[in-house]
Amino acid sequence: MEREFLISKWLNNDLNDQELQAFKNLEDYDDLVKLDSSLQAFKAPEYDATKELKSVLSTIKSSKKQTTHWIKPFMRVAAILAICFSLYYYTTTIDTTITTEMAQKTTVDLPDASSVALNAKSVLVFNKNSWKNNREVELQGEAFFKVAKGSSFNVITETGTVKVYGTQFNVKQRDNYFEVICYEGLVGVTFNSQETKLKPGDSFLIIDGKMIAKEKENSLTPSWLNNESQFKSLPYKQVVEEFERQYNVNITLIGVDSEELFTGNFTHDSIEVAIKSITLPLHLTYSQSNDAIILKRE
Structure with a gap:
């Protein structure tokens, strides 16, 4: 040989x-x-x-x-x-990099047995070999963390850092949008050098650099884990952008105020049902050609 x-x-x-x-x-x-x-x-x-x-x-x-x-x-x-x-x-x-594309979700196990569910169009980066000495993950997009008992680490995003104290929480980092929701345990969110502690049901939301107050979260997990996106008094552009990520389409607004607040939801399982869910409440009409959708004010 x-x-x-x-x-x-x-x-x-x-x-x-x-x-x-x-x-x-x-x-x-x-x-x-x-x-x-x-x-x-x-x-x-x-x-x-x-x-x-x-x-x-x-x-x-x-x-x-x-x-x-x-x-x-x-x-x-x-x-x-x-x-x-x-x-x-x-x-x-070398780092481990996990990437999801449009209309794709996945679940990742961290070296300490914690699990991370990644939403569509997201990136998670960590280093397996240096985990004992450098417990950090970098996130672009949205992820739900279920932390193993006794573990702690930091979630680094472009806008802020989330300190884990052993918990379940959701982090969403998009363009000019940063949100952390605690579902169990305790997390610390550092923004502009100041840390805010979140208990179960607490949220931390920054849109366009401004802190937005939110009602208490009553759900046990984020809705997107069950293939549904929910919105409570959020700018309509956030709804449109999430719709594009979940269905891999391009949406054009004509005569629609993208800053208008929207409360509602849409499913990830049927684009026909989903598009009606985001247009009927605002009395919008729509037309679709392949992956291009136009929304108009009636």
Whole structure:
């Protein structure tokens, strides 16, 4: 079997019995095993692969007993060492990024067993390997967090930061819109360097940089988890934008005030039903051509 193939599978702990025997028969088997043992104590951020490789080459040149017989296998080991260290550094610093598209939802498990439900057109970023020392997630869009007991972390958004104290809560970060609703436990929302504590039923809402007062939330979970979007006295443009995300369409308003407040809901399961839900209360007419919808004031 090819030497490189066996080493690659060995590094991935993926050798079968036949391959393992072939790997043990390699002439530099002992060197590779010693290399593996040395890697266990390696600290990625402190390693300079270029510097160490130069040191190895310098040692080889200064040795009085260098021979072609041992230089080649040693160089192979040095090359493998540099590659392994580079891979280790890369895999321990890369972030995990979860993205949902239009009309798509998904659920993600965090390293501490907390779960995150992502609404349509949202992005969640975190690092699995550094989670113990850097408990942070970055969010663009909307997500419902169900935090494992005893866990805590920060949710970083463009507008503000949500401090988790062990709870269930929803965060929505869109253009000029930032909302946090606490459903269970306690969360802290930091906005403009000031922290606001939210208890179950409490909300924190910022629209166009202004804080908006909201009624007590009586639901146990956000409506979008059940494929429905609900609105209470929110600008109509927020309704339209959410409709576009859930159905992957483009809406044009003609003669409609986008700042007019709207109270109501629409389903995510039927576009025909949904469009009537957002037009009839305001006495609007609509026309649709493929993914383009026009709403007009009667």
